[in-house]
Amino acid sequence: MALLEVEGLKVYFHTRNGVVKAVDNVSFSVDSGETLAIVGESGSGKSVTCYSLLDLLPQPPAKIEGGSALFDGEDLLQCDRSSMRHYRANEIAVIFQDPMTSLNPFISIGEQLIEPLIYNPDSDRRKSREDARARAIKLLDEVGIIDPQSRFDSYPHEFSGGMRQRVMIAMALINEPRLLICDEPTTALDVTIQAQILELIKKLQQSHDIAVIFISHDLGVVAGIADKILVMCEGTIRETGDTDTIFYNSKNDYTKKLLAAIPEGAKISPNSKKQDRPLVEVTDLKTYFRHGGKATQHGGIIKAVDGVSLEIQRGEILGLVGESGSGKSTLGRSILQLAPTTAGLVNFDGQPLTGLNAKQMVPWRRKMQMIFQDPYASLNPRMTVYQTLAEPLLYHGLANSKTIEQQIRQLMDDVGLAHGQMRKYPHEFSGGQRQRIAIGRAIATKPELIIADEPVSALDVTIQAQILDLILNLVERHNLTMLFISHDLSVVRCISDRVMVMNKGVIIEQGNTEALWKNPQQAYTQQLLKAIPIADPKLERSRLSGL
């Protein structure tokens, strides 16, 4: 018998608009030393499945309608509060998606780490503060925190995202659980950090001999670490099998769709037209920020963009890659004059933009637009689709009350939204649809340049593929020029004609996409390329073991 056996699990949400079958008749099992990956899009019920095991769902509206979850022979769904505390503390641990919010900012990480030891519900497993501290330091060392002795008393804000996730992993393992649930543990991280965390989870699993359930929306991520894969959609299991079968011999259409959505390969028809005058010319651009108020007090100046020169040719898609904190977003905003530049020149169509005041910028704003990362934050929640799309048109005098209707419908057609949704508010749409609205707003003024700042990073893999298609299509049809900013190299590769790699405020390498991919010159670029997960279990396993 396996360590965890879930049989016919049903979790329904009773909402005002009726019953939502979040998890419907799901069965699976996972044994010690084994990794089960649960893969599906957002809303597929993959997280609900796991949270219901630990009674972490808000009830109501959620209600477990049926099924059983035998952990070591005991049914987790039937057990009372005190035994549930035992399971949570000592048997089953969870790592959450966002390491930025899953640690308490007011308590030092050491104190948070030893909490489960000191306040353990099982008194025989409780430890003294000294013992707990010793164990915590040992674990911090094991998850790769350098100098754990002194870092023990540091607070979460003193750690980077990747380091925080390591702390979360240490916290999950501190009571030596037998089952570890990882809920998208790498989605919020950069690709290089992702590779390290995946490797760490794999290593720890082997050395501690624990069972792992790994939740992800991206099949590519789980290729190298999963033994078995469960594909979920709309609350039901679509396919289940060992990793190689799912990847190489899938019978299921939905699985095939997920596999096809993984960005792979290069842009089919790269644009290599060379013109005499580039649309955008940036010369030695510098954007500095003062750190924490007055520079004189703290003396800190952040050089977000530190002397960047680049050219964007008309009609091309220029990819800009870099890790978080590399200054790539600030560079995009500086080109659009949304962030105040410190020095350097930005020429648009031969005209200098640097030095123009807000009023002088207005006619130029129409010609350059931006698409943002988070489709939940980039739309005004109190404006309907109609109002959001009408605003740029009316403001720039591109439409009058007679034509506006028609123009908005045209825009909605362009980005693939149904006309009937015109009166809806942003919260009534899914993430992908919202991004379509945001793209519609960006192309409304018929701009020449669009800066897309991580436009697909917040989206599921399948939605990501659709939005990328849409972007490519629009660039082609409307003869747009685009700066495409992303931390995801596979995405950049399949969309851009040329790529620039940015690190610590400077461009360290640039070239045609395929040339750069095949023959990266800089060590940093090589390292970035090596960290990309490969959606091929056999290759991925050898890659992970080689890291």
Add this chain to the structure above:
Amino acid sequence: MTTVEQQGTSLWQDAWIKLSKNYLALFGLVIIGLLCVLSVLTPWIAPYGYEEQNLLLGATSPSSEHWLGTDVFGRDMLTRIMYGGRVSLTVGFIATAVALLIGVLWGAVAGYVGGRLDAMMMRIVDIMYALPFMIFIVLLMVVFGRNILLLFIAIGAVEWLTMARIVRGQVMSLRKQEFVEAAHSLGLSQWTIIRRHIIPNTLGPVIVYTTLTIPSVMLLEAFLSFLGLGIQPPQSSWGLLINYGVETMEEYPWLLIFPGVTLSLTLFALNFLGDGLRDALDPRVSKD
């Protein structure tokens, strides 16, 4: 697709549709509306004059001639409450409107522009906070003489400070949102961004605070009047009536009960209406 759908209703039209489905809020609206209409019509429909005394009658409990009884001077309570409503409602609404207008604009501009202007504007708010309210009013009275308009200004000048702080806090977090940056990159002017994108998104807390301000303004007026700085007898307001009612509570309870009930009813109605408005103006709260 109908024409209505094509036009796209505005936030306010949507809000009205939602409000009309919220019976509690509608009840509040009807009560407030009724009180306002009564106040306007008072000089014509009041059963007696507000200074009509009948010293022989003195304080009597409710009867068929005086529905809500009379006070110690034999004045009809219903009449006095109706006339009092004129003062209380005017003070409540006008002073709150003044506070709302100044507070929201001040806070929105300070929060949105930030930097030095923000620091300067908020220091002004701090200084106003620090001024002892009573001395401020007494000074105003000494310089300009006592009149009701001054009362509005004085109360409004105090109440907008908190509003400005609330709005500033909201705006500072809104300013960093991507949709504001998107509006900026569309080339919209600062003022348009504040008006279209910032202020509508601060409405929730603003409306709740407004419904709390109206009653506190009414009580402030009573306090000032009681000290002889506001309106003077024989004029009356709800707050004043309650103050006098408290003094004679044991002998003539109806002098406290009726003005008290009227004020409470108003506050309830305002709270229901405020909550309803807040929900109605938030598209994320469903229309059903």
